[in-house]
Amino acid sequence: MKPVILDVDTGLDDACALLLAARHPELDLKAVTCVGGNVGIDDVVRNTLTVLDAAGRPDVPVARGAAVPLIQPVRSARHVHGEDGLGDLDWPRSTRSTDPRHAVELLRDVLRDAAATGELITLIPLAPLTNIALLLRTYPEAARGLREIVFMGGAAGIGNATAAAEFNIWTDPEAAAIALTAAKDLGIPVTMYGLDVFYDVVVTLDQARALSGSPSAELACKLIEKRSERYQSDGGSIGDGGAVCAVIDPSGLTTLEYPVRIELSGSWSRGRTIVDTRGASDVANDPQGPAATIRVATAVDGKRYAELWLATVS
Ligand code: BDR
Ligand code: CA
Numbered sequence: 001m002k003p004v005i006l007d008v009d010t011g012l013d014d015a016c017a018l019l020l021a022a023r024h025p026e027l028d029l030k031a032v033t034c035v036g037g038n039v040g041i042d043d044v045v046r047n048t049l050t051v052l053d054a055a056g057r058p059d060v061p062v063a064r065g066a067a068v069p070l071i072q073p074v075r076s077a078r079h080v081h082g083e084d085g086l087g088d089l090d091w092p093r094s095t096r097s098t099d100p101r102h103a104v105e106l107l108r109d110v111l112r113d114a115a116a117t118g119e120l121i122t123l124i125p126l127a128p129l130t131n132i133a134l135l136l137r138t139y140p141e142a143a144r145g146l147r148e149i150v151f152m153g154g155a156a157g158i159g160n161a162t163a164a165a166e167f168n169i170w171t172d173p174e175a176a177a178i179a180l181t182a183a184k185d186l187g188i189p190v191t192m193y194g195l196d197v198f199y200d201v202v203v204t205l206d207q208a209r210a211l212s213g214s215p216s217a218e219l220a221c222k223l224i225e226k227r228s229e230r231y232q233s234d235g236g237s238i239g240d241g242g243a244v245c246a247v248i249d250p251s252g253l254t255t256l257e258y259p260v261r262i263e264l265s266g267s268w269s270r271g272r273t274i275v276d277t278r279g280a281s282d283v284a285n286d287p288q289g290p291a292a293t294i295r296v297a298t299a300v301d302g303k304r305y306a307e308l309w310l311a312t313v314s
Contacts, residue, residue: 001028003119004247005110007065007103009037009127009168010047012081012223012230013239017126018048019216019223019313020244022055027248030110030121031061033103037127037171038077039085041067047086049094054215058096065103066130069172077167080230087226091219103131104138111145120147122247125179126240128168129153133175136182143186149179152243154260154273155195156296162268166195169262170271177262184292191255193243194273197300201242203310204235211314220313238309245305246297252308254299259283259291 004027008014021029032052034044045064052060068074082088099106107123114121123146125132132149135142153168153176161170169176183190208224211217227236238245246253263272275296276283 001026002247003028003030003114003121005031005033005107005121005123007033007035007123007125007127007131008048009035009039009044010051011038011085011240012087012226013237013241014038014126015047015051015086015223016220016238016241016309017244018051019055019220020241020309022052022057022060023216024248024312029057029060031063031106033063033065033107033131035065035103035127035131036067036074037168038081040074040076041065043085045098046093047084049096049098050086050091051219053094053096054219056216061099061106063099063101063103063106066134069128069130070133070174072172075171082226087222089222089226091222104134107131107135108139108142111142114145121145122147123149124243124247125149125151126243128172129175129179130172133178133182136186137178140182140186143188146188148189148191149183150191150193150243150247152193152198152240154192156275156277156298157196159272160195162271164269165271166273169273173262173264173271177264180260180262180292180294190292190294191246191297192260192273192294193246193297197253197297198239198242199237200300200302201238201245201305201309202235202302203238203306207310211310213314217314238306241309242300242305245308249304249308252301252304253297255295255297257293258296259293260296261291
């Protein structure tokens with residue numbers, strides 16, 4: 001089994017990712033850490049616990065993390081995910097408590113154990129990178145417990161929060177810059193599962209409505225219905241769930257290695273991931289020096305990942 005940790009701002013599509021990670025037989029979900037993003041941290045925590053309950057995984061520790069970005073004020077995406085962040089479904093809320101540790105401390109502890117046993121962890125951030133930046137700056141030794149980071153965020157092409165920037169990066173650009181720089185310095189392999197592939201793993205309404213027989217399947221159906229309502233189509237993307245598919249089945253994702261920087265200023269481009277697709281000699285002679293070189297997802301086998309998700313959540 002592959003040990004993983006999800007860092008989430010649940011979120012309809014984080015919920016799709018949680019159901020998959022909690023139920024897939026080849027993943028060992030060690031912990032889930034929460035960060036303010038799509039909605040405030042209290043809603044994120046409650047939604048996360050609720051989804052794990054539906055998945056039949058009340059054993060997974062969940063920790064509350066950063067409530068606000070490092071520098072800029074919090075900005076939510078309730079227009080995408082509903083007032084409560086989970087589509088305002090009439091779904092029973094979890095009464096379970098969180099782990100007493102802060103998310104950064106839980107990450108540090110789980111990663112320290114992983115380094116000791118050699119069972120290295122794949123960290124899957126699906127939210128603003130605030131917790132991850134804090135972790136790698138405060139406890140850089142945590143990198144010894146990491147196999148790799150596969151994060152949802154950014155884009156080589158257009159953004160969604162703004163024309164230039166994707167929501168997770170735009171919400172906390174400083175955190176994203178710190179996380180990428182720290183990963184480079186600490187030698188952590190990174191994959192960016194960005195908007196270039198994010199919308200391409202689509203579950204149709206017919207497929208979703210065929211799911212039944214368990215709380216997980218029923219919640220999965222409702223999540224897709226909400227996603228399809230939002231995008232006014234006859235299906236919905238599993239969004240963040242695709243990044244978890246990429247960890248389970250990496251050969252369904254096409255990636256290319258590029259240097260990537262985070263735009264921290266700019267009139268209209270703050271939070272953009274600048275993916276450097278120039279040739280090697282231009283990159284080597286860049287007067288700004290080397291950027292973090294990471295794997296950037298450029299294409300995905302959407303049908304295969306949708307089937308993987310459907311088979312697992314049902
Ligand atoms: C990302 O932002 C959030 O709204 C989603 O949960 C996803 O992580 C897409 O830009
Ligand atoms: Ca998310």
